[in-house]
Amino acid sequence: MKFDDIASMVDDCPREGRFSVQRRIFTDPEVFDLEMRHIYEGTWIFLGLASQAPQPHDFFTTWVGRQPVVVMRDADGRLGAFLNTCRHRGAQVCTTAAGNARVHVCKYHSWAYDSSGRNVDVKLSKQGCYAPEFAQRSHDLTRLAHFGEYRGFLFGSVAADVPALEEHLGGARAFLDLVVDQGPQGVELVPGNLSYTYRGNWKLQVENCADTYHLTSAHRSYMSIVERRKSEQAKHRLRMVGSRSWKSDVVRGSFTFGHGHTAIWGVNPEPEIRPLYAQVEELRRRVGERRTDWMLGGRNLTVYPSMQLADSAATLMRVIRPLAVDRTEMRLYCIAPVGEAPDVREYRIRQFEDFFNATGMATPDDNIAYEQCQTGYGAEQAEWQQGYDRGFSALQDGPNDYARELGVEPVTSLVGPFDVGDETVFHAGYREWIRLMRRGFQRTGGGERS
């Protein structure tokens, strides 16, 4: 496959009011292989939160594309990210999700590494009759080419030619700030691991997080339940997002940023249902009236291609890990302000569980819709998708007043009533997709498989 073949899968002609992608982009294993090399292993990928390894020698394991990674805090408190593979014969060095260890001993031949990734023992090295040159080589764990932190969010890249993390994140930083600043002492993860897989391409998840058009279709059954809870007789009284936020008169907007990041947002007509509202006075004093409104509003951020923050029912962080062209693993996290009152924390947790995860009452409807799409994509003759067109005539280049208020400089802005159901917000991801693919082909001199 040549770059021209890749480029021909995206029809990007905004001046002619046209944008589409070919279904093959979701179904071709060769495209997936290139995506792993040039996108997931070609840009900054989200690794986790610094608070997942708070103490010296704490570690947690994760992935950059197909590559196993361990993030460790060394004796001096410095975080580092390494390929989680022994330099000797390649076995994973850390085999649990998280833990604390001064020394990690590979279980296969006992090579040992400290928490700064340094090799501290090659078993029986003196007796090993190594060539003298062996001692000159580094036996340390391989560091990721880049590792960076933005306000507790950790990112790594196995590719060397990436911009500085802050530059890469660009306008997405403002949306990360709107989460981190919710607590006077920052935010933390609520304990409990959530993960699932779906039989569909990873880009379905990327798109869905910015898709408001599906809410009143795929989640209709959930909306009915939320409505019914308002009746006097209802035994289950949990108040949830959706019933008023998804109405036609509610102002919604979207921004696209450089490097494929996107954000959608909506004014929240019932901010009092949000757990964060319990601390609204403290928030107004600390961050001001307008930022408080932004925090209480609904916001979905995609940090392309691997991480999403959905701040609606509760504050959800998703990590996307593509497994195959038609299979994706998701890890979900519940983010909450440090020091939140226990009753508010419980309210937050119940809201989170109600909506999110494969056991919630909204996420499964998304997941199964993705699976139905993946099956539908088998119909290759219906080549071009028509799901990138809503919003075209409302799209504007650069920032609008909402962007200026937030202090961000998006590539495009759009604002309108909820019913616009903007789809132009998806274009940014595909433009970054093309950019990263092009760069990948350039890096390998076009020497991919034919």
Place this chain on the structure above:
Amino acid sequence: MSDWLQAASELLYREASCLDEQRWDEWIALYEETCEFWVPAWKSEHQLTADPRAELSLVFYRNRAGLEERVERVRSGRSPASSPLPRTHHAITNVRLQARTEDAMTVASGWTVHEYSTRTSQSSVLFGRYEHGLVLRSDGWRIRRKKVVIVNDCLPAAVDFYSF
């Protein structure tokens, strides 16, 4: 002792058949109005979350209204996750009486649920253990507490009350 165990087993098997045969009103009626239904999350390789007020669960309800809502959602036909509904088979094993008083008992068991999607013709399996808190009413035993541990917790795309 064996009478108690038999009564408990019969109730567990009946619950399983209600779920597999989609007799959901009968399933709901097995539960007390005020009942705790809890599916904890795992927080490490071998440790479950222990406090649903401060930690994540997969499902946590303090009364059966949550179960009623889920049944209603499936019946609405408007949820892509459950239309068409998968077929399921619940197998209950290792039933043990853990504790009992005159009119209550705690029962532990193991479960396996095979789920078959008519949409994709694919089967999947979840497995784990149950703990049932049962109470004797004038017309028979009722569930007032159920804890479901899902052992293989990297879940498929949609998991609902009939999946475990």
